[in-house]
Amino acid sequence: PQNKGGGSRQVLPGIRSGQQEAMSAIGAILSAHSGFGYLAIHACQFGAQPMLSKSFIAQGTPTASLVLGAEVAKVIGCMGLLKAEGRFEEALKDWCFRDFLITAGIPSLTYLVQNLCVQVAYQKLDGIVFNILNQTKMLFTAFFVFCIIGRRQSVIQCVALLMLCTAGVLVSFSENSRALQTNGFSSSNLAIGTLCILVGSALSGLGGAITEWTLQRKRRDSYLFSSEMAVIGCVIIIVGQLMNGPSSEGLFDRWTPATFIPIITQGWGGIVVGLIAKTSGSVKKGFAVMVGLVFSCVLKCIVSGESLSASIGISVPLVAASIYLHACYPPKAPAKKA
Numbered sequence: 001p002q003n004k005g006g007g008s009r010q011v012l013p014g015i016r017s018g019q020q021e022a023m024s025a026i027g028a029i030l031s032a033h034s035g036f037g038y039l040a041i042h043a044c045q046f047g048a049q050p051m052l053s054k055s056f057i058a059q060g061t062p063t064a065s066l067v068l069g070a071e072v073a074k075v076i077g078c079m080g081l082l083k084a085e086g087r088f089e090e091a092l093k094d095w096c097f098r099d100f101l102i103t104a105g106i107p108s109l110t111y112l113v114q115n116l117c118v119q120v121a122y123q124k125l126d127g128i129v130f131n132i133l134n135q136t137k138m139l140f141t142a143f144f145v146f147c148i149i150g151r152r153q154s155v156i157q158c159v160a161l162l163m164l165c166t167a168g169v170l171v172s173f174s175e176n177s178r179a180l181q182t183n184g185f186s187s188s189n190l191a192i193g194t195l196c197i198l199v200g201s202a203l204s205g206l207g208g209a210i211t212e213w214t215l216q217r218k219r220r221d222s223y224l225f226s227s228e229m230a231v232i233g234c235v236i237i238i239v240g241q242l243m244n245g246p247s248s249e250g251l252f253d254r255w256t257p258a259t260f261i262p263i264i265t266q267g268w269g270g271i272v273v274g275l276i277a278k279t280s281g282s283v284k285k286g287f288a289v290m291v292g293l294v295f296s297c298v299l300k301c302i303v304s305g306e307s308l309s310a311s312i313g314i315s316v317p318l319v320a321a322s323i324y325l326h327a328c329y330p331p332k333a334p335a336k337k338a
Helices: 002-056 063-084 088-092 097-124 127-134 137-148 155-179 187-217 222-244 257-279 282-304 310-328
Strands: none
Touching (some): 002 063, 002 282, 063 088, 063 257, 088 222, 097 187, 097 222, 127 187, 137 155, 137 187, 137 282, 155 282, 155 310, 187 222, 187 257, 187 282, 222 257, 257 282, 282 310
């Protein structure tokens, strides 16, 4: 019996070691070529998420419950991955509340204010104007990445970013071509809405740059950082629900087992976003998002049987060309002085 017990104790470390090696190998493959694997996963998840949400989430389900569920799924996923990779104790070894507030609190605050600005802009602007101005977040991201991290963009890369923004505008026209109405939007609404969406886009770029700085320069663990951001998100949602008071319907009353599908994909997609910020950077994440938007339109046409619009047909090669130019023409390294 002692030999059997000793043998089992020797087998378990071997299994854990094999599991950790497998996780490391998968991570190395996905992070190769500046995180191309993570970018591809994010593009697919981002593109498929609207259809998953529409198919598996019942109408009238409180948004707060969906966001809370996705944040909880993110925390569980991060902790599970840390455990599977054998880095759980190492990641939490030097953890302190002060660092948690500084590293995760500041970007969480920027995203919170960004969401408030976006909600105001939704109400003040029509869909076309909103989506056109919303594309400026790519330019703001590149600007703040330069200011905070010092990563420059070459002239051709700047052209590629403008091409990507143009593709985003074309996709927006495709999605909102039937909703092109300006009635009911006064000049004051237009001014307030424009200001809000530009501030929201700027805060999106600022939050992305701060996140990238935290993960790359401060070398904070990506899984730990993502879980910290998710915890803050959960606290904000719970406090908001308590302030709103009791409701006649429970927060999770409309949930079904199928609801967990888009919730898990949304939450775990957030984990991938953190990995992209660490391996690829916030600017490249914008390219993945745009590919995801195009993929979402194509997927919608395939499922619904509709034909692709001309704007989507133009945006696909435009996105492909912008990705090629941005990848192949980085800024030249400054010449060393003799």
